[in-house]
Amino acid sequence: MYLIKNANLISMAKINYEITDILVKDGKIAEIGKIKESDYPKAKVIDANKNFVTPGIVDPHCHIGIFEEAIGFEGADGNEMTSPITPEMRAIDAIKPQDVAFQESLESGVTTVCTGPGSGNLIGGTFCVMKTYGKTMDDMIVVKESSMKMALGENPKRVYGHRTQAPSTRMASAALIREALTKAKEYKEKLDEYNEKQADNKEVKKPDYNAKMSSLARVFDGFPVKIHAHQQDDIVTAIRIIEEFGLNASIEHATEAYLIADYVKKHNINLIIGPTLGSKSKYELRNKSFKSAKVLKDAGVNFAIMTDHPVIHLANALTQVSIFVREGLSELDGLKAVTIDAAKINHVEDRVGSIEIGKDADIVIWDGHPYHYMTKTNYVFVNGEIAHKK
Structure with missing residues (x-):
């Protein structure tokens, strides 16, 4: 289980360019919104530091x-x-x-x-x-x-x-x-x-x-x-x-x-x-x-x-x-x-294709704007697993 905090989320759905949190559980996106760490004490917390977060x-x-x-x-x-x-x-x-x-x-x-x-x-x-x-x-x-x-x-x-x-x-x-x-x-x-x-x-x-x-x-x-x-x-x-x-x-x-x-x-x-x-x-x-x-x-x-x-x-x-x-x-x-x-x-x-509850937790945390040629990925999740980490 992962809790991504302070994501500048571009979900491709209802939430775009908003700072929020994402809970990843059992390979899926389980929750989106302001989430207390104390509600999920077993979750590994990853601070996105207000970087852009998109679906894969x-x-x-x-x-x-x-x-x-x-x-x-x-x-x-x-x-x-x-x-x-x-x-x-x-x-x-x-x-x-x-x-x-x-x-x-x-x-x-x-x-x-x-x-x-x-x-x-x-x-x-x-x-x-x-x-x-x-x-x-x-x-x-x-x-x-x-x-x-x-x-x-x-x-x-x-x-x-x-x-x-x-x-x-x-x-x-x-x-x-x-x-x-x-x-x-x-x-x-x-x-x-x-x-x-x-x-x-x-x-x-x-x-x-x-x-x-x-x-x-x-x-x-x-x-x-x-x-x-x-x-x-x-x-x-x-x-x-x-x-x-x-x-x-x-x-x-x-x-x-x-x-x-x-x-x-x-x-x-x-x-x-x-x-x-x-x-x-x-x-x-x-x-x-x-x-x-x-x-x-x-x-x-x-x-x-x-x-x-x-x-x-x-x-x-x-x-x-x-x-x-x-x-x-x-x-x-x-x-x-x-x-x-x-x-x-x-x-x-x-x-x-989007970050919505119930979908596969394929998530990218970028270190800059996704379109900038110098930007790299900080984390890439696939099916709720960290598949790549900078």
């Missing part, structure tokens, strides 16, 4: 552990580029908890990540949500399979076009995704029919098991989908597919979404924007801008901000956010984009 940073889209740091080919397990349609792949089977990036991210205040396959395939497999602290995946996992990754645009077109194999055009990319979704829907309908007849004690042949279709069919039960798209045209294609098939989806990267912000708002699409820190390394990124977050916020679009680690190292997550703030996004909205809003878009807001 939540990265909504990255590839930590599946593209391992400092390894190269041996540690690159994020793209099974032997077929453009691989929904049966699971990031959880390839993530390396010993990746040094986990410790570096943890020390920088990142406590939860949504990590998974890259964008080499049209349908690449499933992401997972996990903590950055622990020895094995069993220690770290929050959601084993959290979303299905899809991709439009340059990447799959480049991978397979160079092999004189579909997709070599954007037309083929959309067509192959539609074909796979249609087959998965048909597979699900046959399986549902079988289960119904089984319940009625009718003899009927069960459809042959198909790993690809079995995994992909879950999207028709609301299983979340992440669709990689940078350019305006690819974003609109993604929205078209989302609405055609009734997908519960977010658009990832969405580099040019701010140029069609009203269109995105009209279609009520969630975005996970970034990475924006760094150079415009390919044509799709030519309109990359730190002004995008302010434009999207003003248009009423829901978004979170990603690092796409290792594109931007997770340890620099708040450095990137600070530049969005410099270009017009409010300070609090910037922090929300890497905490509660990131958690909401990945459907884990019941556990992480």
